[in-house]
Amino acid sequence: MFDADDLEEIREGHDRWADDTYGPTVDRFGERNEEFTTDTGGQTVEPLYTPADVSDIDHxxxxxxxxxxxxxxxxYSTMYRGRLWxxxxxxxxxxxxxxxxxxxxxxxxxxxxxxxxxxxxxxxxxxxxxxxxxxxxxxxxxxxxxxxxxxxxxxxxxxxxxxxxxxxxxxxxxxxxxxxxxxxxxxxxxxxxxxxxxxxxxxxxxxxxxxxxxxxxxxxxxxxxxxxxxxxxxxxxxxxxxxxxxxxxxxxxxxxxxxxxxxxxxxxxxxxxxxxxxxxxxxxxxxxxxxxxxxxxxxxxxxxxxxxxxxxxxxxxxxxxxxxxxxxxxxxxxxxTLTAQQVENNVVRVAYQALAAVLGGTQSLHTNGKDEALSLPTEQSVRTALRTQQILAHESGAADTIDPLxxxxxxxxxxxxxxxxxxxxxxxxxxxxxxxxxxxxxxxxxxxxxxxxxxxxxxxxGERIIVGVNEFEVDEEPKDDIEEVSEEEQREQRERLQQLRENRDNDAVEGALSELREAAEGEENVMPYIVDAVKAYATTGEICNAMRDVFGEYRG
CATH class of the missing domain: 3.20.20.240 (Methylmalonyl-CoA mutase)
Incomplete structure (x- = not known):
């Protein structure tokens, strides 16, 4: 795009701008931070980028x-022009x-x-x-x-x-x-x-x-x-x-x-x-x-x-x-990044993050509910999170051209x-x-x-501002519209499991688990045996325990 002479001229122009325009302004008014970095501090962010910063790139x-x-x-050649994420x-x-x-x-x-x-x-x-x-x-x-x-x-x-x-x-x-x-x-x-x-x-x-x-x-x-x-x-x-x-x-x-x-x-x-x-x-x-x-x-x-x-x-x-x-x-x-304080702010955070994913070319996307710092999201929060994606897809224009940045x-x-x-x-x-x-x-x-x-x-x-947490705080009542799993629901799940064990063919279960252990001890692929155990209605715990018997547990 630019030959050596062009790049040299751009570098000289950048140096002139830094000395004559940018530098005096910084000397007089300063900047917000002593140093600007990316979100996690991994990369220094320069005040200005020019073609000289990408001169080594081979298109x-x-x-x-x-x-x-x-x-x-x-x-994909068409990305979101052919099909949305x-x-x-x-x-x-x-x-x-x-x-x-x-x-x-x-x-x-x-x-x-x-x-x-x-x-x-x-x-x-x-x-x-x-x-x-x-x-x-x-x-x-x-x-x-x-x-x-x-x-x-x-x-x-x-x-x-x-x-x-x-x-x-x-x-x-x-x-x-x-x-x-x-x-x-x-x-x-x-x-x-x-x-x-x-x-x-x-x-x-x-x-x-x-x-x-x-x-x-x-x-x-x-x-x-x-x-x-x-x-x-x-x-x-x-x-x-x-x-x-x-x-x-x-x-x-x-x-x-x-x-x-x-x-x-x-x-x-x-x-x-x-x-x-x-x-x-x-x-x-x-x-x-x-x-x-x-x-x-x-x-x-x-x-x-x-x-x-x-x-x-x-x-x-x-x-x-x-x-x-x-x-x-x-x-x-x-x-x-979600905060329990001022949970509505999370809607904005999620929208910006979703935009980054789409501009970056993701194949699929989950947007968090605004209240996930507190509990499982409510139906209303899930709907808003989904609508965030739909607005991004159909109203923002971000999906209309490929890799726009x-x-x-x-x-x-x-x-x-x-x-x-x-x-x-x-x-x-x-x-x-x-x-x-x-x-x-x-x-x-x-x-x-x-x-x-x-x-x-x-x-x-306070070096890093989290809006609503260590800056721009407000007094607010704790959110009480949250999803919870009751003890009654947990008891019903245990009873459902007990009924399963009483009604299934337990001899078939034991046979399938025994064959799984034998496969695990050898070199056969264990997946067909796990499928057989599942179809006999062996439980998650029983199947994992059969493999624990052979493989042991990792203690960290």
């Missing part, structure tokens, strides 16, 4: 075109029947994909009547104890017409098996099932701690899922490699990039080591990113992520299929900077033996904790 090599390598501008509101609460009601409500309101939240006992592989589940049944999502619950959740919902994302990790194999079984029982061909399981166990060791088994058997189960789905459920995404929770734990945007893609490399490497061909399973990999408040930093992060994954898959693993090198991702707005001197420069910093972090991970080893050594966790500590200190000292 064909670094930017390219939508649907073509290196995919910086999007993985999937509007996938995260839902799941109390009992299976309540969740079915919420799913149908959201679909009636125009949601285009389902996203399923599970309660903590389900996430940890415990049944609702387990001692470990006391007081937690249905509180952070729906309680799924058996195929019976899963059938209730999807009653009347055609699985061949919807895509379902399930935020489940350690017991992902069990919940996926239940979803497949519902499809089998309702006559839906397995090739017609579409959706995603999160299934990202390394992130659990890093940020969330809802793990069950030690790393080695956990990785084995994941590769078994890759292999099984490539053959049986080819249109289902077998993992959603999640930077969301890494960012929620306090990571910078560059750390979110590096550690998320590092987890992805670990899964790909494990699958190849298990004998799978990269081009057989890599197209089914998907990612899950966070959208924070700094719009331009987030857009640059998403663009950098696509370019980085393309390079990594081609250079490290020799992937040949284009789909194996395309980073497709879901985005959720940042839960950690491409060519911005700042955005292109920031994309390069984030990519460079993330690759530097990945090099440090490689020096430590890869992500799994870096996680087991707690190195990754320490990097995030240091950033989180600094951020909290900035909030407490």
């Amino acid at each position: 064909g090599k670094d930017v390219g075109y939508p649907g073509e390598q290196p995919y910086t501008r999007g993985v 999937t509007m996938r509101q995260y839902a799941g609460m109390g009992t299976a029947a309540e969740t079915n009601e919420r799913f149908n409500y959201l679909m009636d309101e125009g949601q285009t994909g389902l996203s399923m939240a599970f309660d903590l006992p389900t996430q940890m592989g415990y049944d609702s009547d387990s001692e470990m589940a006391q007081g937690e049944v249905g509180k952070s999502g729906v309680a799924i104890d058996s195929l019976d619950d899963m059938e209730t959740v999807f009653e009347g919902i055609p699985l061949d017409e919807v895509s379902t994302s399930m935020t489940i990790n350690a017991p992902a194999s069990v919940l996926l098996a239940m979803y497949i079984a519902v499809g089998d029982k309702t006559g839906v061909d397995r090739e017609q099932l579409r959706g995603t399981i999160q299934n990202d166990i390394l992130k659990e060791y890093i940020a969330r701690n809802t793990y069950i088994f030690p790393p080695e058997p956990s990785m084995r189960i994941i590769t078994d899922i890759f292999e099984f789905c490539a053959e049986e459920v080819p249109n289902f995404n077998t993992i959603s490699i999640s930077g969301y929770h890494i960012r929620e734990a306090g990571a910078t945007a560059a750390q979110e990039l590096a550690f998320t893609l590092g987890d992805g490399l670990e899964y790909v490497g494990a699958a190849i080591e298990a004998g799978l061909d990269v081009d057989d399973f890599a197209p089914q990999l998907s990612f899950f990113f966070n959208a924070h408040n700094n719009i331009l930093e987030e857009v640059a992060k998403f663009r950098a992520a696509r370019r980085m994954w393309y390079k990594l898959m081609e250079e490290r693993f020799g992937a040949e299929k284009p789909a194996s090198k395309q980073l497709k991702f879901h985005t959720q707005t940042a839960g950690s 491409a060519g911005s001197y700042y955005v292109e420069s920031l994309t390069d900077d984030l990519e460079a910093e993330a690759f530097e972090l990945l090099e440090r991970v490689d020096e430590r033996g890869g992500m799994r080893q870096a996680v087991e050594d707690q190195w990754v966790q320490r990097q995030i904790q240091d950033v989180a500590f600094d951020r909290q200190r900035e909030i407490e000292t």
Whole structure:
């Protein structure tokens, strides 16, 4: 775009402006901050960007075109001009029947994909009547104890017409098996099932701690899922490699990039080591990113992520299929930015974060309810969150052209900077033996904790303003219109589980669990045995316990 003489003239013009126009104004009036940085302090923000800041960019090599390598501008050639992103509101609460009601409500309101939240006992592989589940049944999502619950959740919902994302990790194999079984029982061909399981166990060791088994058997189960789905459920995404929770734990945007893609490399490497061909399973990999408040930093992060994954898959693993090198991702707005104070402000935060995700080219999006800092969102809050996406799609114009911020001197420069910093972090991970080893050594966790500590200190000292929390505060009454799961509902779930155990064929259950243990002790793929156990109505806890008997538990 600019030759050497043009660039030199631009640099000279920038220096003249800095000395003659900008500098004297700053000397006289000062600036708001001594230093400007991106949201998490990872990148310095200069006062002005010019073509000289992007003079090293090769358009064909670094930017390219939508649907073509290196995919910086999007993985599809038409992006939202052909089809809007999937509007996938995260839902799941109390009992299976309540969740079915919420799913149908959201679909009636125009949601285009389902996203399923599970309660903590389900996430940890415990049944609702387990001692470990006391007081937690249905509180952070729906309680799924058996195929019976899963059938209730999807009653009347055609699985061949919807895509379902399930935020489940350690017991992902069990919940996926239940979803497949519902499809089998309702006559839906397995090739017609579409959706995603999160299934990202390394992130659990890093940020969330809802793990069950030690790393080695956990990785084995994941590769078994890759292999099984490539053959049986080819249109289902077998993992959603999640930077969301890494960012929620306090990571910078560059750390979110590096550690998320590092987890992805670990899964790909494990699958190849298990004998799978990269081009057989890599197209089914998907990612899950966070959208924070700094719009331009987030857009640059998403663009950098696509370019980085393309390079990594081609250079490290020799992937040949284009789909194996395309980073497709879901985005959720940042839960950690929501405040209990002045909850209406959260509507604005969510809207800006959603805009960043769309400008960055997300494939699907969840927008948080304004009251999620307090409880499960109410119907009214969920509707407003969904309407935020619909207004963005149909009224804002943001979806009408592809990668609209491409060519911005700042955005292109920031994309390069984030990519460079993330690759530097990945090099440090490689020096430590890869992500799994870096996680087991707690190195990754320490990097995030240091950033989180600094951020909290900035909030407490007022260096970082959080509107309504440490600045622009008001006196207000606590919000009382919140969703709660009653003790009665929890008791009903336990009774439902007891009735299931009394009415099923318990000999068939024991037989299926015994065969699962035997497969786990050997080298067979465990997924067919989990499906058989699910269809016999073995419970989530019973299936996970059968694998605990063989694999043990990870204590951290």
